[in-house]
Amino acid sequence: MTTPLHGQMMDVPLAVSSLLAHASRYFGTTEIVSKRVEGDVHRYTYRDCERRAKQLAQALIALGVEAGDRIGTLAWNGYRHLETYYGTTGFGAVCHTINPRLFPEQIAYIVNHADDSYVLFDLTFAPLVDMLAPQCPNVRGWIAMTDEAHRPRMSTDASCYEALLTEMDGQFDWPLIDERSASNLCYTSGTTGNPKGALYSHRSTVLHALGASLPDAMGLSARDSVLPVVPMFHVNAWGIPHGAPLTGAKLVFPGKDLDGKSLYELMEAERVTCSAGVPTVWLGLLNYVREAGVRFSSLERTIIGGSACPPAMLRMFKDDYGVEAIHGWGMTEMSPLGTLARLNWEQMQRSPDKQRRLLEKQGHVIYGVDMKIVGDGGRELPWDGVAFGDLHVRGPWVIDRYFRHDTSPLVDGWFATGDVATIDRDGFMRITDRSKDLIKSGCEWISSIDIENVAVAHPAVAEAACIACAHPKWTERPLLVVVKRPDSDVTQDELRGFYEGKVAKWWIPDDVVFVDELPHTATGKLHKLKLREQFGDYILPSARKVQNCPLTDEVTAGSGSTPVPE
Known part of the structure; x- marks a missing residue:
């Protein structure tokens, strides 16, 4: 040898x-x-x-x-x-x-x-x-x-x-x-x-x-003043x-004050050129600059991730304020960066509409990450922008196993992200769904199962299911659907109050709906898909309260539900 x-x-x-x-x-x-x-x-x-x-x-x-x-x-x-x-x-x-x-x-x-x-x-x-x-x-x-x-x-x-x-x-x-x-x-x-x-x-x-x-990732440089929100x-x-x-790069840290006014004033004072944060934060910032009638004097680009960025937000940053908004995706298990939506030379020669459609996706991998989508039996699916399957990734900053877990979650050397996605011919990935029934409020996850477990501990509750409803500010918020026990009664306020001290306050469902029965699969499991279809047009009371938000319709439409009226 x-x-x-x-x-x-x-x-x-x-x-x-x-x-x-x-x-x-x-x-x-x-x-x-x-x-x-x-x-x-x-x-x-x-x-x-x-x-x-x-x-x-x-x-x-x-x-x-x-x-x-x-x-x-x-x-x-x-x-x-x-x-x-x-x-x-x-x-x-x-x-x-x-x-x-x-x-x-x-x-x-x-x-x-x-x-x-x-x-x-x-x-x-x-x-x-x-x-x-x-x-x-x-x-x-x-x-x-x-x-x-x-x-x-x-x-x-x-x-x-x-x-x-x-x-x-x-x-x-x-x-x-x-x-x-x-x-x-x-x-x-x-x-x-x-x-x-x-x-x-x-x-x-x-x-x-x-x-x-x-x-073509964050593009950090010694010429930048960077504010990580x-x-x-x-x-x-x-x-x-x-x-x-x-x-x-110069670093600018905002501390605990993440409201629109505080962020804008800090950006202007320190001549910030680049920033990064979740859509909820940028919604507050954009609302502030719009209402105050001010503009950015130095901000050139911002990276938006943590949850899906509404197309209207991307357009508002670019068209109204001249700021490049870069849609990204990643996971804690990926350190976290996986993809960023930035165009190459050939793509920049396409029509503005075609460019925009690409930029609204989660983007292209950066060097160090490999990805694929798989269907039934682990069969790799084509990159045609139509076929969707489970998104798998691998690379030198992707985990091999969780801390203090003996078994590895890898499948044939790939990490299954739990997301369902498409990949187009340009290599741009778009998340279409999540394989788990988690709710992403702002940049934080809420476990629907944990919410359900608290509900069924109430003596008046026979069965409960928690699903995500679209929200114009937080992207998603939890809705609790409940079947009461026979001869028992409980109000919406009483059931929401039951969560006090049991979960974080922001985990408490925004609303409770009582039904006679919940849909089940043939094996007796809750049929979340049917439940989401049933309540696809449901508007949470908290969503109705959001006023004077130019992004409202598209934020909600982008999540797959009926737009929330202003």
Whole structure:
């Protein structure tokens, strides 16, 4: 057997710390601007950020944190959160970003399942930490991400972030790390039952940052001022905290204020050229600029993902404000980027209508992702824009298995996304449905099964089914359809009140409808398809309240239901 001829190149590991080290060395004076929870605006540079990230690494090591230990965060987008991204992974620990919007019991489950050694938190979440601490006995310490002057009064014994850093000198060299070792941990709530963890490696994270920064992906550049509205607890803010240092882009963090006015004023003040977030956020921003009669002076493009973007939003950004709106798709299991809707040279020569139809889809894969659609028996389906099947993906930043799960979810080496899609001859993918009965409210998932389980626990409920109804602001909201027990009675308000304390408030169904019976399949399962057909024209009371929204008709029409009247 012939011995392969190996290349004679340096074997330098792809470490997350190299991204910040690069930014510090070659873009050291580039700004990182943050609206702080404390109420002011903080400014410093990449060079400052690396020094403080090294101080954090020293502080954690002094606390006994070792390589492989998980460090949780409950924090908004800001400079201290960015320091945590690198101050943990830089010496081999794992940065575990936690979604604070989940129900406290879910958060406690995630912290315990991850076995977090320490959890760092913003001031906003001090009351939440007081609730979590008794449920998380293995957490060795809680660290408030503030200074002594703003240290919150809590029942939990919490350390002060700035005090810990002050004790360290920052004279620290990032160690060489095996690029296949774990770097970041994110849990997905896009599943029934308990959340599942996606454990990324240094190699996958750096490759994802490179792929996300390509010109036909996010196109990040040292000429950009980037504002990630997508939270850093949402799949690493789609890779922007890694891609911006890689390219030397200026970073602008919005903190907790994500309303249209706050975002617009920050964009204008910091000359933001690129942003990224979910449709709900952009709806608020567009409504603000329209009502205030203002325009964007610097914004060039925005990436829209997390849920399907209504075509009217894409058009409004482009036609009314000259901003390129880039439709994207991905998953926690994919780190998360998979596709982005950007045209090539040939496609740009087509008519405006044909271009628009392409841009309304979820888009074309970026290098590093391969995808296919399969039908019955795993048969691969043609890319004709008509055939639809289960969407499967693979690539160096796609998970092989979930954290602490023995079995792999892969099918012949491919990850089944749970989405149903078409792919056209141009390679543009369009999501047509979801194979699971999950409800996506804004950028968050709601489990219909969990909603149903709470309902049937009520003594007056015999059977219940939860389905998604179109909503002009949130894209989807839950509708609960209920069969009462004989000789029992319960009102809509009583049943909705029954959810208090059992699920997150935003999980509570918007409306309850009582019926005599629910449709079932031949095997006795709830027939959700028939139920959705039955209530396809149903308009939620909360949807009726949305007024003066020019996107209303198309948001709802885009979701496959009857448009909500203004």
